[in-house]
Each structure stands twice: as C-alpha cells, then as structure tokens.
Amino acid sequence: MHTPHRTSHILLHVNPAWLELPVRTAVAPLRQALEARGTAVLSAPPGTGKTTLVPLALAGLVEESPEPVRRVLVAEPRRLAVRAAARRMAWLLGESVGRRVGYTVRGERKTGPDTVVEVVTTGVLLQRLQRDPELGGVDTVVLDECHERHLDADTALAFLLDVRAALRPELRLVCASATSDPAAWAGLLGGEEGPAPVVEAHGVSYPVEVVWAPPPRAVRPPHGIRTDPALLDHVAATVRRALGERSGDLLCFLPGVGEIARVAGMLAGTVDAELVQLHGQAPQSVQDAALSVGDRRRVILATSVAESSLTVPGVRVVVDCGLAREPRTDHARGLSGLVTVRASLAAGRQRAGRAGREAPGAVYRCWAEVEDARAPRFPTPEIALADLTGFALQAACWGDPDARGLALPDSPPAGALAAARQTLSALGAVDGKGRATERGIRIARTGLHPRLGRALLDGTGVVGGRRAAELVALLSEEPPRALGDDLLAVWRTVRGAGDAYASRWQQEVRRLHRAASPTADRLPDSADRPVESADTSGTTNASASPAGTGRSGSGAAGPSDAVTAGLVVALAHPERIARARSADGPYLMASGTAAETAAGSALAGAGWLAVAVADRPAGSPSARVQRAVVLDEGTARLAGASLLSERTEVRWVVPPGGRRGDVAARRVEELGAIELTALPLPDPDPGLLRTALLEGLTREGVGALLNWSPKAVALRQRLALLHRVLGAPWPDVSDQGLLAAAEDWLEPELSRARRRVDLERIDTATALQRLLPWATGEAGRLDELAPERITVPSGARIRVDYSTERPVLAAKLQEFFGWQAAPALVDGRVPLTVHLLSPAGRPAAVTGDLASFWREGYRAVRAELRGRYPRHAWPENPSER
Template sequence: MNPAWLDLPVRSALPALRRALDERGVAVLAAPPGTGKTTLVPLALAGLLDDGAAPRRVLVAEPRRLAVRAASRRMAWLLGEQSGGRVGHTVRGERTVGPRTVVEVVTTGVLLQRLQRDQELPGVDAVLLDECHERHLDADTALAFLLDVRAALRPELRLLCASATSDTAAWADLLGDAHGPAEVVEAHGTAHPVEIRWAPPARAVRPPQGTRTDPALLEHVAGVVRRALAEQDGDLLCFLPGVGEIARVSALLGPLAGTDVLHLHGQAAAAVQDAALSAGERRRVILATSVAESSLTVPGVRIVVDCGLAREPRTDHARGLAGLVTVRASLAAGRQRAGRAGREAPGVAYRCWAEVEDARAPRFPAPEIALADLTPFALQTACWGDPDAHTLALPDPPPAGAMAAARRTLAALGAVVPDDGRVTERGRRLARTGLHPRLARALLDGAPAVGARRAAEIVALLSEEPPRALGDDLVAVWRSVRGGGGGSDPYAGRWREETRRLRAHVDTPVTALADAASAGLLAALAKPVRVARAREAAATREPGAAAAYLMASGTAADTAAGSPLSGAHWLAIAVADRPAGAASARVRRAVIIDESTALQAAAHLLTTRDEVHWATPPGSRRGDLAARRVRSLGALELDAVPLPSPDPALVRAALLEGLAREGVGDVLRWSEHATSLRARLAFLHHALGDPWPDVGDRALLEGAEQWLEPELGRARRRAHLERIDTAAALQRLLPWAGGQAGRLDELAPERITVPSGSRVRVDYSDQRPVLAVKLQELFGWSAAPALAGGRVPLTIQLLSPAGRPAAVTGDLASFWREGYRAVRADLRGRYPRHPWPEDPTTAEPTRRLNPRR
C-alpha cells in the first residue's frame, strides 16, 4: 500500500463515515476537492485499507469518463497496482476489470444501464455517487433508482453521496428515513490560501450568444495567462467553456519557452489526459473545460486563470433544437475553480471579470433536469416502471412541459404506450443501446436498410459530434474518419470503439445502398423533424451563397456560405443550433437526401389535411376563400389540389378570418341606410349603454355569428358576404326582448322635421349628432330637440343659401340673439334674393327665394 494515503485529509473522516453506514446504511460525505474522497473512501468501503477486513464490492459512479479513468488509476496507484486489478473501471465501450476487482469506477450512465438490467445489483455491497453537487441528470436519476432499490429490494445496500461543497441538506433529506435525515460527515481539507486577483478586460466584451464567445475575451484570457506566468511560479490551469475556446486560446498563446501547453477535456486523447493529470518535468499550462473543477486532481498547479464562463444544456422544444449554450459560471463553480490553485501550496487565482459582476452571477449551477432534453430520462423512468417520475426521490422534479415533450417523442418512436406512458418491448430495446432514444431508433430501424456495420458507424458519428474542422457534410466526415486517423486521432479512436459496441445491438447483412444514401437515411431516422427542404430553387441563388431551408419542425435553417450542401433540394440535418436572437438555425452538419428518403424516415409526420382559409393574392388587398387538400411532411407542404366541397365549419371559420383580417367595414357592403342605422346604434350605445348594442368593428366581428346568421351559414366566398343586406342584419342586434327597439326613432331619429317642413337627416358620425340645415328654414325655431331621451343636445350646423357652413351652435336661441346679426351682415349682400329678417324668431321659415321685384 502506497503510504501517500496516510496524508489524505479525508482519512480523519473515515471512522465517522463507517459508523454512519453501519448504523443507517446511508450517509452524505462533504469533502472539499483534494481531500481524497474520490480515491481513499472507496478503498476504505471495500476493506482494502484494513488487514484482514472482509472485502466488499464497491461501485463508484462518476459523471465523466475522464474522471472515471483518473480515479481508477489513482486508486490502483495507491494500492501499488495497475488499473484492472483490485480496482478497475468501465465506461461505454471500454471495460478494464479482472477477477480480483472489488472497486469498480463507472460513469453514471453505465450505472443506470446496470440498474435497468438487474435492479438488485447482485454482488455489489456499496455504491458511492461522487460529485453529486454538479447536478448531472444521470447522477440524480441513479440516486433515485438506488433509493428505490434500498426501499424495496436490498435494504442492506450501502449508499453514499459525496459532494465537494457543503450544501448537503437536500442530499441528507433524500437519503433520510423515518429516523430523520441521513448523517452528514464532513472532511476538512488542508487547502492552502488562494489569493484572488481581479483581471477584467480593459474594454467591454460582448456576452456569449449560443456557443459563441467573444474573441476579444479569449484574447484577454491569453494575455492574463502570459501575465500570470510572468508573475507566479508553478503550473497554470486555465478554465474555458469548451473545446473551441481551448483551441483558440492555445493558438493565441503560441509556443511558450520552457512550457508545455496541454488541453484537458473529455475529447482529448488519453495520452494528453494522462500528461495533464501527472506532474511533468517542464512547466505546464493546462487549458481545461469544467471537467477540472472538482473531480480531478491536477498536480503542480499553483495558478488558476478563470474566464468566468461555462456550458449548459438548453432545449428548444418548439423548434426541436437541443444543444449547449455558453453562460456565466456560478459562484460555486468560481470557488471550485479558484480552489484548484491551493491544492498543494498557496496559490493565486486570476478572474477575468470585474468583481462587481459577481452580484449578477447565479449562486449554484442550474440542475441539468431543469434544462436538458428529457427524452432519455423519460425512457429511463418508463423502463423503471414510473413513467411520470412521480414516486422517484429526485432532488428536483422534472419540468412538466419538458416531460410532456419527451413523452410525445417516445410515443412517436413506439417506445411507450401513448395513453399511460408504459414502456413497450421496443422501448426496452431502444434503452439497452445506451443511446439517446432517437439515435437508438436510427440504429435499429436503419440497420435492415443499410447493414449493421454502416448503421453502427453512422450512428456512432451522430452520438458524439465530430470535430468542426471536418466540415458540415456528414458523408465526407464519415469517409474521413473511417479512412484515416489511425491511433493518433482521439476522435477516430472513440468512434471505432463506439462502432464496435453498437454492432453488438444489430445483426443485419450488408446492403447495396450507397454510402450517401445510407448516411442520409440514418440521419433522417435519428432526427425526422430536421428533414429540410430548400426554400428557393438552387438556380436562383448566387454561386457559393448560403442556402435557406425549412425543417419539418417548422424551423428555418441556413447553410454556411460556400457549403457543399447549399445546392441540395433536400437535407437531413444532423446538427443545428440557433444563436440567441437569430431568426434561423445554423446547419452544422447534414446529408443531402432525396424526397423519397425524407418520406421514408419521417413517415409519421406525413399528413393530409383539408385547408380552408382566407387568402390574399400578392399585390392585392382583397382576399377570398381558398379551399384545398394539402399533403405535408410536418411543416413542409408537398402538394395541394383544389377542394370542391369543403367542410362548412371550415368555410365559416375562414369567412370569419377574412372579416377579422380585412374588417367588417371593408368586406361587407354598407348601404346609406345601413351606415345610418349603424351610426344611430353607436350613438345610443355611447349615450345610454345597455341594452343598446356595441356596433364597433371588434364587437361586430365577435358577434358575427349572431347578427349575420343565417346569411353567414350560406356564404361560400367573398361575393356572398358582399350581397348580405347589412341593414336588415343589424336589425337583429336591436333590443327587441325588452321592448326598447321600438324607441329607436324616438331616441335617435334618422331625420328631424324643421320649421320649413323639410325632413333633414341627422349626422351621427360623431359623438354629438349634427343637423345641417339652411338658416332660413329654421326661422321661428327657438330650440332644437335633445336626443337620447333628452340627454344629448342636437348640434345645429347653419348653412348658407349655397349650402356652405355659416355657423355652428348647440343653443339656437342664443345664436338668434347674439350670432345672427354677424352672419346676416356677412351673407346678405351675397344672397340678396334670400330673406334676411331683422328678427328671425318671428319670421316665416322658408325654402324659397324672395320674389323678383
């Protein structure tokens, strides 16, 4: 046994941990990074630290492959062995264990697969779930399943949750029982002090959008790395959000004298990972993703440079797009990252942002269950026997909307029964592949058409995105990976391992289908909603220009300028993302296909529907009814034929759509009488309210089925609406039931008889009704009548003999006294043949001229 284990701080917590597990069978371990919780505790649980202790078999679940391999090697080193002896590990496609193995480190995904195969985990005495604080969905799910196993099948199974943070109350409650929460055992590390130095950019940088990070920030990070190397001793660990940013900063740094620049991420070659996790002879700059935050020890590090960003999953259920986005790292992640500088000695952490920005940062990372595509999770819970996850002891419940979307996807794949979500035999077969259910469907359904080998190869490409440098044509990427790489290309190596694993799930002969057709079919089977058709003919585009597509999901997508895909009419889009604020998604990887392949892969999206709507021809403002039978592939219209006898209900809805779009005032014909009646009703509604109806456009539209029947029910096109007698139709809105309709002419008369005997139309177009009449016809009239039962005075517009406005008054008696003389003086000379008496109140009203003398 290597004596180095005696120096690990977690050693002091082992007695309390053993006692808690002996008494309750469950416990929570809170131990900061670097204390040895990942390496020493499993050995203690297995009895490998005590001479003569009965060995127990322990499973250690880690969230990442890189952490699995590193933990296995470290524990084997403590035992003076190689991995595969008493300590081994298993990740998807790779298993290093032997007959003496008692501690096995696995990914949480592998643990879930084993639980689904045999819920009792035969032969396993204890399970340690490491890095619970990172809130990975597989880890949360595995914990819930293990609690079920302890409650129903194996109460003796020991279960330990290990966290690098002290916020352990939720885990203690989950693991608790009738006796209360599980015991929390704390191990206090010997972390050395870490000085925080704030190093914000000199000028503002743009916030991240999607997976894009402002190049100005990366240039600044590279500058901070150079500064830190000059100011401090020791190795440097730089945190960046993803592989692309690591490559960019590495290029900006260039060769550094006496210093090795290493890349540490899940896609790095094993040799590079080993070099990053082992002390070297030369000084090192290690550019890492969040994999280095807590679950790995990187020896020799005295300096941390933190860019302050992280990647989180996001799912756009409406558009069928899922992927990673770059976000501000949480405060907890910032503490974890800075702590890496103080593992072995005092250190310094450079933070590439202003201290004030921490006020806007989240305290903890968001749990993956709140953000991710839940289709794999929903299949896991369905296979477990709890389709809705209602009885599972999860730290956070799954969002209802995301869970419903996942259930719909699984039902479409035939993985669950649509009504109750119970898993089908096909669903169990999909789950056994360990793939996302959509990819599993492509593997199982595509293999008979393309052959087992090609199906496995293509799905392996789809399960882990190849390097972007290989281009956006999936067929070209496939040929490149299949034909080269040897053992030097880490991606090609992982692809071959995954291909071998997937071959075990299908057994079909080779077919004569071409590579391009095979790749297209598999990509379309995996993501049928991403089958896409060009929105314009290739001949209309400039050579080399980007091409616009519409996916079956209804989402627009564009290829890059110069892409070999841009000339295609149909695409099967394997990878796409949608930058924040962008109108269209970006096609990252796709295959050119034909329409028959699209129809074969997305057959469940093929629909035929009768479509009746109000259509307005280009350049016209007058729409009309359009009825056709449409065949569609999701949102993609394939063809349409006229529909001679559409459903009357659809016709009615379309006519109402036309009225709403163009307005009742434009579609319907309004005679002078109808316009007058509508104005009178509007006046009474404004002046008196109920029971007089609102006859504004919106009210008439909302009540169209009341006042336009039965004419609306008989109409089949615009011309039929235009022939409706709107005056007669409006009569249906009058308050007949209460008897008020009979008072319409009394309250709002259409015409008023003036002293000359003329019947003059009242203008109700304004809120105050107006009577426009020649002045001579009103002689002797002392007051005009008030309308609406005496509530609204009538406005009089006095006209000259030529019919032009001469004066306006709401008080006729006052006008005769005060205004008439001025009007008389102004008009008398121009109209000498008309009477202009001195006293209009006693003069005889007339429509005639004075007789000639």
C-alpha cells in the same frame, strides 16, 4: 443475501506521500457509519484523496483489517475521471489497471477475475441497475462528485435508494461531495430514519492567493454559446502574466473546446511552456499526458472536466475565465444544446483549489470581485435544464414513469417531463400509461439517447447493422468541427482515418453493432412505423421509398451512402427534417422552426436536409445548422412517416403584397410543418367556409370588406347614436360589435357565401335591420328617437347628418324662420347642431341654440346677406313666419 468476498488480509505498500492523504482520518468513521446505517455522506475538499483512497479502504485493500475484502463500485460523472481514478488506485496498489482495480466506460472495459474495485461512469451504473437491480456481487457503491448534480448521478442515487429499500438493505451507499451542502444529501440518504451520518475530512489546506484580474475594458456577457473574443484575449494575456509572476504548471479554465482552441492559438509561440488541451473529446494520450508530471513547464487549457475527480499534478497556478457551459432545451422547437453562463461560486472554489492541492498556489480570476455578488452559489441541477427524454425512459424502465416514487434531490420540471414522455410515445418506447414497452427496453439498453437508440434499431432493418452503427456512432461521438458540416463527407473521411477520433468512433461502432439485435428488421404498426409507409390497401407505398433503397433481406442492392446517411439521421431526428423554402433561402424544419446553414456550407442549395446538430442562438428567430446530410423527399417521407398527415384547409388568404384577401380551400399533405402537396378543394365544408369568411371579416374589418350604401351608412350612424346614449337594447354597431354579432345580422347571406364577392353583394342596410330591438318593441321608436329627416318651418323635410358626435341639421336660413328652437333628439337628450346656409348654400352660421342666435347673431348675418340676396326675405323678427 450477498456474502462478502473472503480473502487474505492485504497490507498495501505505498508511497509514503499517499499515506499522508488527509482523508485517511475519515476512513474509520466512515466504516462505522456504514456499519450502523448502511449510508453515509463523505464531505471532503479537493485533494484529500476521497476519490482514490476511500474506495480502496472500503474494499479492505489499504490496510490490515479484520473484515473480509468487499467489492466496491465507484461511479464518476465523466469517462476521463473514471480512467484517471482507476489508474491512480492501481498505481497505489503497485499494479496495472485490470487486476484488483478496473474500470468500465461505454464501449470499453478493463476488469479481471480479481477485480475488487471497479470505477464506472454513472451512465454505465444506470445500465447495470436496469439489467440487475440487485447489483449482485457488489457490497458498496460510492457516488463521487455528487455536488456536480449531473442527471445520471441523481437518477442512479434514486435507483440505489429504491434498491436498498426493497431488494438489498445491506447494500452500502456513500455520497461523496466536495462543495455541496452535506446536510441536504444526508437527509435524502437517511429517509424516514433521519439524516444519514456525515463524515468530514478536513485535510491539509495549502493557501491559495486570489488575484483579481478583471479585463481592462468591459466585455460583452456570454450570448448563447458565444464568448466575447475580447475576454479570450484577456485570458491569454492573464496566462502570460501569471507565467511571469509565478512558478509551476498553470491550469486555465475555459467554457468549451472552441475557446480552448482559440486561446491555444493566441499563446502558441508566445510562452515558454508546453500547451496541453484537456477536454472530454481529447485523445486518450493527451488526457494521460495532462494527468502526469510533465518534462517541462505546462499550460493546461481545460474545460470543467478538470474541476474535480482528478488531480493535475504540478499545478501551482490557476487562471479562471469565470464561465461554464450548461444544457438548455427548447421543447417547442425540439432543439437542445449548451449555453455559456457565469460559473457558480462553488465551481470557482473548486477551480481555485486546483492550485493548492500539492503546495501553496495562486488563482487569477478574470473578473471583478464585486461580480461574485451576482453569481449563483451552486451549479443549477441538470434535471432542471436538460432534455429529459433519456431520464423519462430510465424511469419508465424502472417502473416509475412519473418519477413520483423516486427519491430525487430535485423533482423534474413537469413540462419537460411531459415533452419527454410525448417523444417516447412517438418512438414506441412507452405505452399509453407511460410504461416501457419491449421496444423501449431495447432502446434503453443501447446506452444511447432514445432518439439515437431508435435510429440504430430501425436503421439496422433498412441499411444493415454495421452501416446503421457507423452513422449513429457519428451522432453519439461528435466528430471534430474541423471535418465540416456535411455528415456524409464526415462519415467517408472517418472511415478511412487512423487518428484518435477515428479509433474512438470505431470502438463505439463495434459496441453499437453488437447492441443492434438482428431481429429488429421490422416494427409492429403501433411502433411509429418508421421503415415503411402503408397505403389503405396495406401494400407498401413505393413512392415513399427513398431513391436507391433496397429492402434489407430482399436480395436487392442496399441503399447508397447518401441515402443511408440521410435515413439514419432523419430516423434519429424526424422533427429536424428540413426543406428549403427557396433555391438559396432558409429551411423550414418539420418542427416548424426556421433553419439556416452557415455561409459557404457544403450543404447550401440542397432541397432537403436531415439535420443532426442544430442550435438556436439567443435572440435569433432561426436555428443554425451545425451538422446535417442532404436528403431526398422519398427518404424524408420514409423516416418521418409518423409526422405525415393530410388536412383540409379552408382559410382567408391575403396574397403577398396584396390588400384584398379571399377564401382559399385546399387539401394539404404535410410532414410536420412542411407542406408537401396542396390541391384545390372544389367543395369545402360549409362550416369551414363560414369560419374562413368570418376570419376575413376579422382581418379586413366589416367596414372595409362589406359594401356600405349611403342608406346603410346612415342607418348605422343612427344606431350608433342610440347605443352611445341609451345603450341596450340598441345594438353596438362598431366594427368590433358588428363582428361579434356577425352571425346574428349577416344570416342567411353568410351561409350562402363562398367567396369575397359574395360578402360584397350583401345588402347591409337590410341586414342591419335584423339588429333592431324588435323583441322589446323598441325598434318602432327608431324614427322617433333618431329620425332620418326632420320637417322644418318651411315644410321641407331635411335629412339629419349623424356622422359626427352631435347630429347636424343643415338648411338655408329662410327654412328655419318661425322656429324658436331646434328640436332635441333621443327623447330630448341630444341637441341638434344647426348649420344655417346662405341662399347659395354656403355656411352662414352654426349654432346649437337657435333662440340665442335669433337674438344675438341674426342681425349681423342679415345685414351681410341682405345686400347680396335682396330678393330673399329677411324679416326683422325671424322667429315669426
């Protein structure tokens, strides 16, 4: 069992203003709760000091206490918040960061031997838990801003509850939240013992006036990541209005970096204030300036990073555009990204609270008050929206591949988790049972998304550790969009740059270079085989090697920059390898998704691309390539080796613009959905041929594709009448019915057919005979029920026309003299329609009741025709011969 640090009691000398932080009243109850249960929920509104004062108090650094100093680990969702919290706590102690208060973010650590409170990102906390589940030396973990529902934070909480249950019951755990329902967290932390204690801090609440400032005219709702420019114009106008009506610094919330840049451009030169752009990609100096008191009035344009975890001093006014960004994943297309959505009511309260942290303030909300009725109460948990590949690998490394044993606030969606596990299996990161492989553990320890971890490890074996690290760092630390969409050009630019991004990139390169083990030169055959494609003899297939590539360690020259960039990006996202469909047309990605480059792109015209970043705008059938590198086919084959396949294709093909399809038989080599080669197949499998011919019948219809002689047509019409009137056992001879029974009536011709012409040669009249109900004996009654011809009183055998719903018997009028009535068909169920023709064969009368015609209509017809045709008989009583 861990023993707390023993040290002299420390009395903190602080600014009196900090001694009045409202959360101080909650410190003692929080200590008591942790002593009693080991877990607690701290519910404290923004500005109470929970992020900075509580960790120091739990560590025993704030005031005299009989307890020993304890080591406290504080987890924040963002790097910006980590650095800010550490600086504030160190300032509170009157010392620099790295002594008793330190921090660790990915690639950067400032701690020392005397560090008692360490602030980390939730991602760093997960890495530590995987390496050291007991968290040796740590007494208390504070998970800050739980209400934001970041996936890493939810996962870390579940792991920590596992640790308390199985390894270290004495580890103390605090969930700190500003807006969420504390009862839900208390139930999760308490487990079977009942809800954990909830400690509330009610601090001083400065009034914040709400000013509703909807746009003067309707704006379009967000679409994908697009924000209506009209709304941004209105936000800029609202900022100008608020600056004129209020004093103090102004904090404006916008959904993303692009919107911040556009609004900053609108405000530049039109407001008497310093413009500060605060977001996760901002240089460290800008972040530091935003979190310090300025020399002049400021307008701070910020993303959601400024909602919580830190205080922006001097702010008295907030302008809220009402939008936020959430992740979305298209598992079918292998695309993920951010979308713009309506911010939750909880986020709106958080944002408004920024204006009242230090004094009374005001919030200008750029929407109508009635719209709040449609807004969600809380942000959607990231686990319900995001790509779960990283989460699935964390769970597998933890020993719970299905995540069923994890005490998560929300369960992961089954479909998203299955897609993530499928990706991990393709990467060789998990075995058939979903357990993490040694390779999967190495990928997880890179601290990267599993796809990027795979690219780093596998790329190191081909292009070298340094170059692989440089490319993967470009993928993990997204470069400024102003550098363009050609990642190769971006790489070359950044290598020689000295700006803030280049500095951050170099820092990540050094970290990744250390993380890439030199033993990762080659992978076992079972682990996705990304670095070489073996033929059946077991020798390396030289045709699969990218142009200009020399194998690492072989003494040959290394690959060019172009090949290196293409290979590493394609290793990270093999499903995004893309091939042009035409010289200047769109691309098809290996995932099967169409993709297009932007107008004027430096990538336009390339035959192959390795796409690093892409999204699919809402409503668009194609993905939009945002960043990629030109690729050659050899490199595409190398990086996408796991997607290579060969198949036999026998199908019915209709040529473009054509109407007459035919069977096409090919042997096709594919990279995912991309067709690489296709050769004619001279002797296709009969079963596949049969399926293709049936497909042709389905697509073109049996009535159009087969050759129907008059005899066949007549038989089909007779059978149709019998099926319509009597039903079974008489067959359904509609197109659908004949298609469904094709294998019954088209054999053996169908088995011998190979092409369209073979179908056209089938004697359909003979083939239809096979559908007659021979087994029941009803087939012998065909001529009785629906005779092909009928003998009339003149002795002639007249053909019956079955092409209409009621059969028709047409003959010259004299042929019917002596008939009282025409016979009915189908056992008397279907009367004949009689067409009475003149001696010249022209219609004279139509009747369905011959006897009635003789009585009532014949006299008029006789009078008319007798004069024209005097040589023909026109008896007064036609019912007699």
